[in-house]
Amino acid sequence: MGDISSSNGNGNGNGFYGNGHVAGEGRRKSCWYEEEIEENLRWCFALNSILHTGATQYQDIALLDTKPFGKALVIDGKLQSAEIDEFVYHESLVHPALLHHPNAKTIFIMGGGEGSTAREILRHKTIEKVIMCDIDEEVVDFCKSYLVVNREAFCDSRLQLIINDARAELENREDYFDVIIGDLADPIEGGPCYQLYTKSFYESTVKPRLNEGGIFVTQAGPAGIFSHTEVFSCIYNTLRQVFKYVVPYSAHIPSYADTWGWVMASDSPFTMDAEEFDSRIKRRIKGENRYLDGKTFASASILSKIVRKSLAMETQVYTEGTAKFIYGHGAAHKSHP
Structure with missing residues (x-):
């Protein structure tokens, strides 16, 4: 999962970033969650708040309160489920x-x-x-x-x-x-x-x-x-x-x-x-x-x-030696089964 950053502009990789938007004469700041779906495609949505972030022995975890989808559970930078759907x-x-x-x-x-x-x-x-x-x-x-x-x-x-x-x-x-x-x-x-x-x-x-x-x-x-x-x-x-x-x-x-x-x-x-x-x-x-x-x-x-x-x-069979993965990366430095 990417780092939480307070800087304006896009963050790198999966994570959160702040972005300033001009609204009339004032300046309204929003916090966004961004997920890199594939190398040249990112999916982001506005947050009300970040409820929790942390790391377990196996994976990174976050609970976000999102504007379009309600509460959303994110593990290893991948959205697992959202309240609305x-x-x-x-x-x-x-x-x-x-x-x-x-x-x-x-x-x-x-x-x-x-x-x-x-x-x-x-x-x-x-x-x-x-x-x-x-x-x-x-x-x-x-x-x-x-x-x-x-x-x-x-x-x-x-x-x-x-x-x-x-x-x-x-x-x-x-x-x-x-x-x-x-x-x-x-x-x-x-x-x-x-x-x-x-x-x-x-x-x-x-x-x-x-x-x-x-x-x-x-x-x-x-x-x-x-x-x-x-x-x-x-x-x-x-x-x-x-x-x-x-x-x-x-x-x-x-x-x-x-x-x-x-x-x-x-x-x-x-x-x-x-x-x-x-x-x-x-x-x-x-x-x-x-x-x-x-x-x-x-x-x-x-x-x-x-x-x-x-x-x-399709001819490929999923084995330990010929595993296929979706785009992204887990916490490889941590132990896993």
């Missing part, structure tokens, strides 16, 4: 897998320290146990303190929070899960979790911990017309090597300034139509989804021609 991301990550499963009762979340994924899972009436395993206790404690919207989820008796590396936790457990969800940070070079996108991890750790008919779903990075070749197509192709049925889907996330991708995988086919999708929402989920219903998911899983072509032609 996080529901799009978390409904898309959680509900397709849980609704396609005939009777999901036990869920394992890899990452998810923010608590929003657990919140959406716990809306399902069938759920009996949710294990949320995040490696960074400081981030989890931070989110518990600052993200009021998820406090009820953190207090739910069905949720068990474990601080550990998700790979180690899954390898050492003897129980099985109906759905495993990858709510991990993006794979960035020097980041704490790119190994959790590899074929060996999916094959030897994730799949063996699924019950029969179980479903795995992961966030899979940017999925826009140009950005989908960073990691989305590779993650999709990697999961195709491990599971019989793989469904990529995407949605536009305004605060990410891009379309985002997820990939759902299972050895059981995904055959549910939009009508049954909506029927299961009504029977199973407490409250009303703001974003996702049957038609929305049907649309989300029909990708554009250029993206479909890339996914069909």
Whole structure:
């Protein structure tokens, strides 16, 4: 994450900077957050205030009060979620897998320290146990303190929070899960979790911990017309090597300034139509989804021609030795799993 600077003009890299604007005869100063999406493209928005910044053992963290998107959580210089549109991301990550499963009762979340994924899972009436395993206790404690919207989820008796590396936790457990969800940070070079996108991890750790008919779903990075070749197509192709049925889907996330991708995988086919999708929402989920219903998911899983072509032609498999990363860099000088 970039430094906080009080100087006028643009800051370098990801971070915050002050910028003076002439308003009539006076001079109005605004504080801005800037994220370098790629080498020649930056995304910035105005801040009301910087609520918190810090560094944990694994990553840099900030909570910003932004003018366009409300409170926003930023980790390693990458915006993770924003108050105004996080529901799009978390409904898309959680509900397709849980609704396609005939009777999901036990869920394992890899990452998810923010608590929003657990919140959406716990809306399902069938759920009996949710294990949320995040490696960074400081981030989890931070989110518990600052993200009021998820406090009820953190207090739910069905949720068990474990601080550990998700790979180690899954390898050492003897129980099985109906759905495993990858709510991990993006794979960035020097980041704490790119190994959790590899074929060996999916094959030897994730799949063996699924019950029969179980479903795995992961966030899979940017999925826009140009950005989908960073990691989305590779993650999709990697999961195709491990599971019989793989469904990529995407949605536009305004605060990410891009379309985002997820990939759902299972050895059981995904055959549910939009009508049954909506029927299961009504029977199973407490409250009303703001974003996702049957038609929305049907649309989300029909990708554009250029993206479909890339996914069909993708040959790279994600391994420790051939890892792909989105633009950016984690805290490589710090220890990671």
